[in-house]
Amino acid sequence: MKWQLKAGILRHLSRWPGGKNAYLAIQRLLGTTRPQSRRDLTRAIELVELIREAGQQVEGHRVFEIGTGWHPFTPLALYLAGADHIETVDVNPWLSLSSAKSAVDSAERDLEWYSEKLQLNQTAVRDRYERIDFEAKNLDDFLASFRCHYVYPGDATASGQPADSFDFVVSSNVLEHIPEEILRQISRESLRILKPGGLAVHRFNPGDHYANDDSRISTGHFLRFSPDQWEHYGSGLAYHNRLRCSQYSKLFREAGFLSLIEETRVDPRVLEEIKAGSQPLAPEFADLLPEDLAADYMWTVGMKGHVEMPATGASPATRTPTTQDVSETFTS
Numbered sequence: 001m002k003w004q005l006k007a008g009i010l011r012h013l014s015r016w017p018g019g020k021n022a023y024l025a026i027q028r029l030l031g032t033t034r035p036q037s038r039r040d041l042t043r044a045i046e047l048v049e050l051i052r053e054a055g056q057q058v059e060g061h062r063v064f065e066i067g068t069g070w071h072p073f074t075p076l077a078l079y080l081a082g083a084d085h086i087e088t089v090d091v092n093p094w095l096s097l098s099s100a101k102s103a104v105d106s107a108e109r110d111l112e113w114y115s116e117k118l119q120l121n122q123t124a125v126r127d128r129y130e131r132i133d134f135e136a137k138n139l140d141d142f143l144a145s146f147r148c149h150y151v152y153p154g155d156a157t158a159s160g161q162p163a164d165s166f167d168f169v170v171s172s173n174v175l176e177h178i179p180e181e182i183l184r185q186i187s188r189e190s191l192r193i194l195k196p197g198g199l200a201v202h203r204f205n206p207g208d209h210y211a212n213d214d215s216r217i218s219t220g221h222f223l224r225f226s227p228d229q230w231e232h233y234g235s236g237l238a239y240h241n242r243l244r245c246s247q248y249s250k251l252f253r254e255a256g257f258l259s260l261i262e263e264t265r266v267d268p269r270v271l272e273e274i275k276a277g278s279q280p281l282a283p284e285f286a287d288l289l290p291e292d293l294a295a296d297y298m299w300t301v302g303m304k305g306h307v308e309m310p311a312t313g314a315s316p317a318t319r320t321p322t323t324q325d326v327s328e329t330f331t332s
């Protein structure tokens with residue numbers, strides 16, 4: 001699909017009163033909301049691995065997830081890894097009893113693989129899965145059977161949760177869809193609800209999502225547009241903040257997080273185009289480093305600590321790409 005066509009469809013849907021429902025219906029029709037257990041569990045595995053790399057464990061701990069989406073794979077994966085409670089919030093009503101059940105059902109064939117990947121006890125994982133109540137008649141009861149509580153509409157800037165009440169705040173493929181100022185507020189709220197030593201663990205995709213549907217453009221394509229032009233193409237249901245990795249790092253640091261892990265993936269095509277001068281850049285991107293501009297994935301772990309974050313200004317480390325890191329066909 002040409003990216004302009006997709007942008008136009010999303011722009012119109014964003015303006016209609018029933019646009020969100022129509023969007024969901026179109027996604028169902030195109031099959032883009034079908035659960036992809038292996039892909040989404042792989043993403044959840046990355047979150048668990050980041051927590052472990054930062055020296056902590058999921059087991060017995062409380063997690064706050066920003067941006068549930070269509071399927072509760074992240075809460076399910078965290079529950080199977082032994083999490084005590086997963087609070088998950090979203091600003092859009094994508095999750096339903098049927099989408100949740102089909103996702104959890106589809107994960108059954110991946111349980112062994114999942115346990116092996118994270119070196120979890122297979123019997124314990126299977127036992128946890130068997131305790132999920134597929135007979136539940138409503139979404140809340142179904143989610144509660146794997147220790148998950150869903151809040152829609154959920155406000156991650158003012159969660160209503162007590163201070164110091166979560167061990168981890170996590171998100172997967174969400175932060176790029178949040179405006180910078182809201183992201184600042186979410187980071188401050190995350191810091192408030194995290195226990196001292198708690199972690200904010202995020203993985204997200206700072207690249208142009210239209211490149212997933214239109215091979216003529218790269219993940220750096222949107223860097224050419226002025227804010228006004230991008231408002232036309234990348235707002236509403238297609239919202240993308242276009243922040244670069246260095247800007248996320250700065251934002252987390254300014255919110256008060258101590259950075260433990262920062263990894264990025266660079267899109268070689270974009271890097272080459274930028275270095276060759278063939279990727280036009282809007283003035284607000286002109287002063288940033290090519291590697292920063294060309295990054296199409298980021299993984300971060302920030303800790304709530306009492307230590308002042310050193311302002312190193314160093315570039316984040318790079319990470320080997322995995323085939324699972326591509327974004328959805330339609331993202332919100």
Ligand SMILES: C[S@@+](CC[C@H](N)C(=O)[O-])C[C@H]1O[C@@H](n2cnc3c(N)ncnc32)[C@H](O)[C@@H]1O
Nearest residue numbers: 067068069089090091092172173174177331332
């Ligand atoms: C691309 S989806 C990812 C969903 C899910 N985390 C996954 O990996 O499948 C982005 C999700 O973030 C949600 N979202 C966007 N802004 C948000 C905000 N400010 N607070 C909570 N959720 C938000 C969207 O509604 C959408 O469900």
